[in-house]
Amino acid sequence: MAQQHQLLVIDNPEKLLHVSTRRTFLKTLAAGGTIVMLPSLFGARGAGSEVNPSAWRNGIQLDLSTDTGILNYAFALEQFEAAFYTAVVASAGFRTFTPEQQEVFADLRNHEVIHREFLRAALGKSAIPAIELNRTALATATGDIATVLRSAESLEDLGVSAFNGAGKYLTDAAHLTLAGKIVSVEARHAAAIRDMRDAMGVVTGAAAGTRFAGDDVVKPPGDAYQGLDVKLEPGAVLTRAAATGLLSTPVSIAKPPRAAKGTPDSGPPSPTP
């Protein structure tokens, strides 16, 4: 193999936080290559600002024309949920929650973290990088039980919508089965959160005891899709995810899914009541 002069350009401080960049940095040094660190690297970003690993120029871009891309889409959502529930359990308010609330949120954190780490392991080198949450927005979202519950309902129904909309784009039966194993757990979560809010009487309109699978998420009799749960195409999911204000890493679609869209979108109420 011909010797090539190695050139590594670091134009963004966040790149230094990535293992792959650090490895290349050392290899380049060892091989006598050139490392260029652009002036912007050292520029002040404003007093008190912190290096935010999420500030990739274009954020995370998903190629949904492949199973890998769709699994990364799932991985992104699981990262989001896991980070939210981790923050909930770690919040100062957690110890003021009822025993039921503590049990549910600890379970949800455990399950979403396992989903996240499983997908990360399964995707291996193909895994997208870490998605960061906006700390200020997160503090607000975890500030009181009512907001926590509303945010949780929003996230779980969004997760169900996402899996139900994206499952049909998978081409490998093993991937579809894995997605199926996860989505039913997300639906269990969604029902549990909705049921808790039902019992607290925080949402009016539905008959008491029915919110776990209310008419606002499961199509009522007479509808062409009666009895069917929420479903959203990836673009709509990512728009809603961004609208929560909780994500500081932009996540977008670089390539759309390859096949038919299936049925019209049918999402949970937005905003979440």
Added chain:
Amino acid sequence: MNDNETLIGSIEPDIKHRLGDRAYQMAHGADTSSAVRAGLTMASVPVMLAALARDLNAQSASVTSVLNFALMLEIFESEFYKAVLGTTSSAAHKAAFAGVRGKVSGLAGATAALQQIQKHEASHIAFLEANGATNSHKLSADSFDFTGGKGSGTGPFAAAGSDLDVLLLMAQGVEDTGVRAFKGQAPNLLAAGNPVVLEAALRIHSVEARHASKIRRMRRQHGAPATVRLSGAIRGGGSAAAGASNIPSLGAAAVTALSAIYAGDDNTTQAGVNLTTLPNLPSGIDVTAAAQEAFDEPLTRAEITAIVQPFFKVPIPSA
């Protein structure tokens, strides 16, 4: 390009689209019949197209088979809840559940919850029938033995008619079975190359999971053990996953039935990954339990059929 000048153009537009999708599916490992494979190995394009066109009809039959199977289960569920609620057309079923019906209405929100569930099962029946499924075995309320006694009326779940805890346990088993059944059929719909039906099946599957979660929560709120999670997830596998220790009178036959319903749910390895040894898990938690809860498991058509057959007075076809 003028389609009329090509061989492909001489085939009606709808078939063209489906042929393309089907070819894509087969290139990605979907099941094909030997006739199709034989057709494809011949160099003749007209023979290949004819084989693919015949395959499309066979594919529709496979989708129909899945939909009919789903319909059978939905009718079973719907008739079960109608029996409990007293809205069944069967006087016998209405009487059998009269005792527990009052206890359900004594539990805040319980009747409304079961009504919502039954409404969904009825909707699923209507949706499936509107999309190609047929009740070819003419199942009705009278087709079922809700005690699980193969028509004897004295099966393992007979107490569900009078005991609220047994009734809720049975409902839990019914819903969890439904989730596992739909999950098991998803690959068949993928292989059949029908994304619209696959999506609909996923959307019904998640509704059943919501039902299952609600029933678990109701049970826990009525004295079921802490292994029956308020998050609605399933902990453990086999009969332990049923969380029935609050019903000491539950007989061996019922425990056997529950073992089949929850067989394999204690799985903690997914796609070769041992979930319990993943990095970055929270500290101080029961990792095995969390790993069991985090993933639900499918069951095959044969496994589901074996579980539900004792509740049907007619033999359920295997295909």
